[in-house]
Amino acid sequence: MKNIRFDNVGFQYSNELTALREISLNIQNGEVLGIMGRNGAGKSTLIQLMNGLLKPTKGNVFFDGITTNEYDASILVQKIGIMFQNPEHQLFSSTVEEELNFSLKNLQISKDLKTQYKHEIIDELNLHSLLGKSPWNCSGGERKKISIACILCRKPEVLVFDEPTLGQDKGGYRILDTVINKAKQRKQTIIVVTHNTEFAYRYLDRLVVLENGRILADGPTGEILTNSIILENSSLIEPQIVKFKRLITESIPQQSNVSKLIVQARTFNEIEMIIRKSMGDTS
Amino acid sequence: MTFSQPNPKDQINAKNLSFVYESVYKANRDEISAIMNKEGEKPSDSPDLDKYKALNLINLSICQGKFIAMVGDTGSGKSTLVRTFNGLIPSFYRGIFFGYVGVFGKDSIQEKISTLSQDVGLVFQNPENQLVAMTVEREIAFGLENIGLKRELIQKKISQILEYLGISHLRMRHPYELSGGEQQRVAIASIMTLEPSIIILDEPTATLDPQAAESVLNLLEKLNKDKKITIIIIEHRLEVILPYCTEIIIVQNGQILQHASTQEVLNSDYLYSTNVRIPEYIILFKKLKSNKIYSGIIPSTIEQAAHIMRELIS
Structure with missing residues (x-):
């Protein structure tokens, strides 16, 4: 079972700021989970610990039964794909097609399979008309779509979204809707960091609420988002x-x-x- | 399309405003030059130029003391439009500028940005991009020093603004140590202290948690009511801004699709034709109205919606 497990994890930044304390969490394969909480609660730190971008200063994070310390960083980044808040931070090639080629470059698979993966994602997200365009000449929604494509084309086992609804109009929402529903059909694990309770209520099955680096609540979305005490203590709204x-x-x-x-x-x-x-x- | 009529109290007045970014011009130099050099036609009016324009023949008047939400699809031209209000376009973001933008009757092209900035303050989505000093005090002093005020007066103004915004305790803190909500308050303080008549905020609460977002919006409402400062907020989340705004401007494809009171916008059809995400309780009443089950006004807040629904079902 390819689960993610946090075993009494703590994390302290070099400036001595403790971002996470005593986190114990088990995320099963195929779960659709949200991580919520106020600004500075530790949400982004938590997801960066999942794919080994950060190493715990206390306890262990396991992926598929092996600690993230034992993984080669490039392998873990491929298995757990994180889509960050600002797609601009992830895009730098001169055309959209080159951007996709770059994403696939370090995958340990044959050239033919890389080409196949690329065409699959182009079809899935209907990117044909954008291929020759510079990402910088694309609209915000298009850039979001391209950055999702760059992660999805590597076929990660876990998909992580950091505030995916930020600045998105209905067009951006439609893309997210498609991507999340298809990932759900594939029984892929989906983890979403968000402040958006509308989005959480609609798409996510389970919520983990962080407060001051600790887990304040963990349970079914419907129970968490109707509990006024949890909402009040985590700066969330109904x-x-x-x-x-x-x-x-x-x-x-x-x-x-x-x-x-x-x-x-x-x-x-x-x-x-x-x-x-x-x-x-x-x- | 609907436009508000010019008014003597207008603070911002745009007439036939069009803009092509320099990067777009450079990438399409030959085509754009050919259109511009066509004889017998005013280049700004040429429909051939439309696809290159970030703003296309905008006419707009903004009156004093309004609380305005500016909405529109991503890439519709909202951020470009507000950057013409304090001269950032075309002085900083360069390109081909047509038409006129008047700020208190001053031509935005002729005036220096430093002069316009005292009338129109701009706060960006990510306050980190705006904060440069080592302490909150130095951050707020920066703008005041640039307009040449004496040290004693600067100190007095800093104390006043920190107290008014309830952040005196942050005075000696490093801006980067602050939470997102606190940083946004400091960014607003450093703009406020220049005493602008208009504050424009480009998605100021997008990265904030819901309660921090509400406290920033409450603060802006206080500035609007107490000091009659005109507030213009670019916002994607209508449900967040509807309890506060008195007017809505819808920008689409570089043009003004509608500029009217909040009530008028919600009760006409323009908004519903855009990609703007509309709160579901509003969509509910819009549908009930279309199906002739409900004939009253479309509510702007969820409290109003629940009140009407209670009456409807009782």
Whole structure:
């Protein structure tokens, strides 16, 4: 089982700032997990410990049963692909195709297989029209797509996204939606660092909430994001659907059948259907 | 397209504003030169030039004391547009500039950036890019020294602004030791101390956690209400900004698609035709309205939405 395990991990930066303390965490193969918490809680440090960019100063991080200290850094970076916040930091080639070639360059596979991997990702993310373009002449959304492609083309076993929704319009969201749903179908492990509770509520199954370098909460997304004490202590806000249902029900002592149905709804689309039905709209 | 009418209280006034970045010009020099040299046609109006323009024939008036959200798809021209308001375009970001931008009646091309910066303060998404000094005090002093104030007056102004923003305790701290929210407050303080009439913020809360983001927005609301400072915020997350803004400007393909009150924007169709992510409670009411199940206004906040929904189902 290719899981990631943190065994009583601590991490201290060279300036003596302790970023993480006593982290014990088990992430199973195929999990869709979110890491949340306020600015400076230790989220980015945690993901950099996963692929060996940082080494723990206390305890051990295991990938597939082997500590990250024992892995060759280039192998681990290939197995755990991290997409950082600013795609610009990852792109430097003169064309999009060269960028993909560079991503595949250090993979220990045949030339033919590299070409196959490249064409698979071009088709999957529909990159054909961008191949000859400079990444710098692409829009923000396109650059996001290219940086995702550069990670995905190496077929990592674990996909890590650092604040993927930042600065994204609907177009950027659609790309993310496609990538995450396809990774879910492949039963790939997905780890997302985010402040965005809307995104977490929609896509992530389990949340780990960090506060001041420690794990404050770890559990199913639906439980974490409806717990006002956890939200208050980690600088998070309720997802819109949770807040909307709470506001509707808290001031209606006698609940009607419709309001009871609304409380059970998971999405605004479901609420729309309930209202339309209750108003006799069957279209 | 809809435009607001010019008003004597206008602080910023753009007329037929178009802009082509120098990098785009260099990459397409022959084609652009041929269009510019065409006889009998004003080059800025030529539709052949549209695909090269980051801004395309913008007409816009911004009045005093508004709290404005500027929204639009990524790459639509929002950041480019606000950089013309304090002269960064075309003085720093160079290119071909057509039309006119007036800031308090002063031509942005003719005025020095240092003069315009005292009217229009710009805060970027990542405060780290804006903070250069070794302490918060030195950071705030930097702008004041550049306009030639005396040391005693500088110290007094620093104390006043730190106290007003509730960050006096950070005075001797290194800006890089601060949290993202604290850094953003320091960046706002260093702009505020120059007493601009307009503060423009390019996604100021994008990297902040939700509660830190709310505290920065509350601070901007206070500046807007107490000191009548005009606030213009570029923001992708409508749900974050809707409780605060009184007007919305939608930028699309380098043009102004709509500039109107928040209520008017939510209740017309332009916003819904863009790639801007719209809060789901707004989409819910928009759909109910389209299906003639609901006929009132589209609510701007989730509290309003829940209130209307309670009435609808009771």
